[in-house]
Amino acid sequence: MNSDLFYSDATKLAEMIRTREVSPVEVVQAHLDRIAAVDPKVNAVVTVADGALEVARAAERAVLAGEELGALHGVPFSVKDSIDTAGVLTQRGSPIFKGRVPDIDATSVARLKKAGGILLAKTNLPEFSYWIESDNLLSGRSNNPWDLGRTPGGSSGGESAAIAAGMSPLGLGTDLAISVRGPAAQTGITSLKATHGRVPMTGIWPRAPRRFWHVGPMARSVRDLALAHSLLAGPDGADGYSSVPRGFDAGTGASPDRPLRVGWLVEPGFGPIDPEVAATVQAAAEALKGLGCFVEPVRIPALERDFALDVFNRLHVMEMKPAFAEATAGRGKDELYKMARTMLSLPDTSMKDYIEAEQAAERLRDGYADYFSRYDALITPVLPIPAHKHGVTQFTINGQIVDATYLQGATVPLNVTGLPGLSIRFGTSQEGLPINVQLVASWLAESTILHLAALLEAASPVRDLHPNI
Incomplete structure (x- = not known):
């Protein structure tokens, strides 16, 4: 099996296809072979897209004919199974949606296809995309390729596991509070939650x-x-939250005319953080300092006044619970897994608490706005601990006992405020598990964290490591 293909990134694969060093058919087949070889252990893929090889053959003909090629021409990609794919099962991790086949691609899928990407597979998730582990009644539990006894996270855990194990070079996930960045951290890949909308x-x-x-x-x-x-x-033209022109970016770009100002923060504000994770954040900060950035430890008072996870919990139950109730109406309990049952059993937030949470969310936005008036970026943990064992609901982190929702402590502030965040590996735990850090920039300033992430990637002590599976 050709690891040079299934562990290459999408950019390299696209270049190799363009220069006819390799064909789209070879690339797609290599990833299909990889899925067949390792997915029985990982259980990341829930559906292999019919016709991927046929699309690859058409892509090969286009290369040979000298046609104009898109940026991802002939490159396979995978998609979390909550994202619609035309003609391919999209079952949302629930027996309620078993056999569901959409007629139309989600906008994000259509855009990758337009660039020449080839839909390869759909990946596993928790029921309704709602939990920090990827497990459900329909397709079972996904495992972490670094340690099969541990989770690859949720809710985009199948996607993170598939990419980490070489089953896909590129994928799409969704993120409500942690779900793109956390799974990336648990499997040592990269991910980006851009500004909301x-x-x-x-x-x-x-x-x-x-x-x-x-x-x-x-x-x-x-x-x-x-x-x-x-x-x-x-x-x-359909999502009202998506209104910023495609090319606009408020960041500094890759060639700032002054040293970038970067703060780093571990505690307080995110809940307890494991010392190994804290040390990795500091190491990433020091690496950027050595690369010419102005770097110093910081505090953000708004995070200390209003714990973002608590704010999120008070807000989202009132809005998400009715959607769950509508989707499960008339369904038997045997069709519902633990997270749908939990959501439906939660008490409604009182109007007083809801309004107070709304005001707290505004204070958090104001606090970050104040911070970004003085700094270009922020480095934080992604998760407070490396990937944990399956089914654990309570953790002791840095001497403090917390429930599993605390794993979202450093990621959920960016969902409450809409800020962009990027997850990138920069360390390894004593148990050999990946540790990522989170880069945060101001609204619509994705170029800043992409630039800083590229610097960290080049300086990373763990670059090009892959799980032994």
């Missing part, structure tokens, strides 16, 4: 609460994130 959510379920949901690329390299973001961003 940058990439239309059209064709993705659930949409409620719309102001917190994002769709974004997951990949093996920063340059793949940058390429995918350039293809995915921009309004589609």
Whole structure:
């Protein structure tokens, strides 16, 4: 099996196809072979797209004919199974949607196809995309390719596991509170949650609460994130939150005329953080300092006043619970897994608490606005711990006992505020598990964190590591 193909990033594959070093058929077949070889252990792929090889043959003919080729021409990609794919099962991790086949691609899928990408597979997720592990009654539990006894995260855990294990070079995930960045951290890949609304959510379920949901690329390299973001961003005329012109960016770009000002923050504000994770954040900060950035430790008072996870919990239940109730109406309990049952059993937030949470969310936005008036970027943890064992619901982190929702402590502030965040590996735990850091920029400043991530990637002590599976 050719690991040079299935562990290459999408940018390299596209270049090799363009220069006729390899054919789209060879690339797609290599990934299909990889799925057959390792997915029985990982269980990341829920559906292999019919016709992928046929599309690859057409892509090969276009290369040989000298036709104009898109940026992803002939490159396979995978998609989380909450994202609609025309003619291919999209079952949302639930028996309620078993056999569901959409007629139309989600906007994000259509844009990757327009660039020449070939839909390869759909990947696993928790029921209704709602939990930090990818497990459901329909397609079972996904495993982490670094340690099969651990989770690849949720809700885009199947996607992260597929990319980490070489089953796909590029994919799409969705993110409500953690779900693109957290799974990337648990499997050591890269991912980008752009500013809210940058990439239309059209064709993705659930949409409620719309102001917190994002769709974004997951990949093996920063340059793949940058390429995918350039293809995915921009309004589609259907998602009202997506209104910023495709080419607009408020960031500093790759050639700032002054040293970038970067703060790093571990605690307080995110809940307890494991010392190994904290050390990795500091190491990434020091690496950027050595590369010419102005770097210093910071605090953001707004995060200390209003714990973003608590704010999120008080807001999203009121908006997400009715969507779950509608989807499950008339269904038996045997069709519902634990997270749908949990959501439906939660008490409604009182109007007083809801309004107070709305005001807290505004304070958090103001706090970040103040921070970004003085700094270009922020480095934080993604997760407080490396990938955990399956089914654990309580953790002791840095001496403090917390429940599993605390894994979202450093990621959910960006959903509450809509800020962009990028997850990139920069360390390894004593148990050999990946540790990622999170890069944050101001609204619509994706270029800043893509630039900083590229610097970290080049300086990374763990570059080009792959799980032994």
